[in-house]
Amino acid sequence: xxxxxxxxYELGQKLDMNPAQIxxxxxxxxxxxxxGIGYEVSYLVEKIKQxxxxxxxxxxxxxxxxxxxxxxxxxxxxxxxxLSIVAVFDNAPDKIGTTFGNHTVRPLxxxxxxxxxMDIRIGIITVPAxxxxxxxxRLVDAGVRGILNFAPISLRVPETVQLRNADLTxxxxxxxxxxx
Amino acid sequence: xxxxxxxxYELGQKLDMNPAQIxxxxxxxxxxxxxGIGYEVSYLVEKIKQxxxxxxxxxxxxxxxxxxxxxxxxxxxxxxxxLSIVAVFDNAPDKIGTTFGNHTVRPLxxxxxxxxxMDIRIGIITVPAxxxxxxxxRLVDAGVRGILNFAPISLRVPETVQLRNADLTxxxxxxxxxxx
Numbered sequence: 001x002x003x004x005x006x007x008x009y010e011l012g013q014k015l016d017m018n019p020a021q022i023x024x025x026x027x028x029x030x031x032x033x034x035x036g037i038g039y040e041v042s043y044l045v046e047k048i049k050q051x052x053x054x055x056x057x058x059x060x061x062x063x064x065x066x067x068x069x070x071x072x073x074x075x076x077x078x079x080x081x082x083l084s085i086v087a088v089f090d091n092a093p094d095k096i097g098t099t100f101g102n103h104t105v106r107p108l109x110x111x112x113x114x115x116x117x118m119d120i121r122i123g124i125i126t127v128p129a130x131x132x133x134x135x136x137x138r139l140v141d142a143g144v145r146g147i148l149n150f151a152p153i154s155l156r157v158p159e160t161v162q163l164r165n166a167d168l169t170x171x172x173x174x175x176x177x178x179x180x
Numbered sequence: 181x182x183x184x185x186x187x188x189y190e191l192g193q194k195l196d197m198n199p200a201q202i203x204x205x206x207x208x209x210x211x212x213x214x215x216g217i218g219y220e221v222s223y224l225v226e227k228i229k230q231x232x233x234x235x236x237x238x239x240x241x242x243x244x245x246x247x248x249x250x251x252x253x254x255x256x257x258x259x260x261x262x263l264s265i266v267a268v269f270d271n272a273p274d275k276i277g278t279t280f281g282n283h284t285v286r287p288l289x290x291x292x293x294x295x296x297x298m299d300i301r302i303g304i305i306t307v308p309a310x311x312x313x314x315x316x317x318r319l320v321d322a323g324v325r326g327i328l329n330f331a332p333i334s335l336r337v338p339e340t341v342q343l344r345n346a347d348l349t350x351x352x353x354x355x356x357x358x359x360x
Binding site: 015016053054075122124162164172175176177178179180 | 246251342344351
């Protein structure tokens with residue numbers, strides 16, 4: 001099937017959302033659709049990518065090659081979305097040099113030079129809580145602009161660096177709240 | 181140190197929040213603090229647990245014993261917070277029967293009876309996207325009240341079941357949005 005246009009009604013069905021809300025939300029960013037025809041799919045996809053700023057490539061480093069780190073590195077959506085994990089680091093001697101997916105684990109000492117050389121803008125922290133602040137400081141020193149922290153601890157970083165926490169406990173607690 | 185009371189100012193310092201906002205938020209739930217003294221720590225902790233409904237125990241099942249599943253099972257915070265992963269399932273013959281942490285991976289066929297027997301209320305889905313809807317339906321049939329979905333796909337469940345998505349891609353994209 002080669003679908004060229006899509007209506008807000010069809011989008012609403014797929015996304016389980018109100019079509020009027022979809023039209024309103026998209027209209028906020030410009031005139032993308034035409035009455036009675038809908039949206040041209042390829043144009044809409046391009047526009048949404050621009051709106052979400054996912055039309056550009058950003059290199060990502062991951063620190064902590066445990067199960068969570070490996071799971072994230074294998075998460076193929078990252079690369080499809082132009083956010084590629086291009087380097088993986090750990091400080092455990094038995095992990096350094098091992099390979100999974102396309103990655104060979106590098107020693108933490110190489111963090112600074114590799115981030116500079118590969119123009120890495122984002123660091124993902126998947127080390128244990130006790131090591132996370134130290135890793136965050138290394139990332140900041142190395143010049144990353146954003147940190148996604150999976151360690152269950154609050155990190156302090158300069159205001160110039162974007163920090164986002166992805167504490168998996170929070171999600172589970174938030175879900176549990178609504179369960180009787 | 182045996183700290184018995186804490187002021188909203190001290191809490192604000194630790195949490196990087198406005199003390200007035202902390203007082204206001206807590207006052208919404210009752211009179212916990214005393215002017216000039218602050219909050220009695222043990223009482224406040226108890227109250228916050230009640231407010232967040234984390235003062236009760238809920239059993240959790242995890243389906244999908246890949247890297248992400250193992251990482252979540254090992255995440256020690258879950259048990260500390262009274263949300264315990266008590267059973268792990270997979271359908272891969274090479275995983276069934278293997279052990280990690282306190283868990284022995286069970287075959288997916290046992291899902292229904294184990295959920296009933298152990299009074300499991302929440303299921304965490306860490307299977308590949310293609311298998312996730314099928315697993316969600318099994319969980320619903322087995323009677324869970326909530327699902328935390330890590331598979332990068334939209335799931336359909338009845339309205340009586342709470343669904344929460346923890347797509348790791350979204351976190352990374354949200355972070356990337358703010359990076360120049």
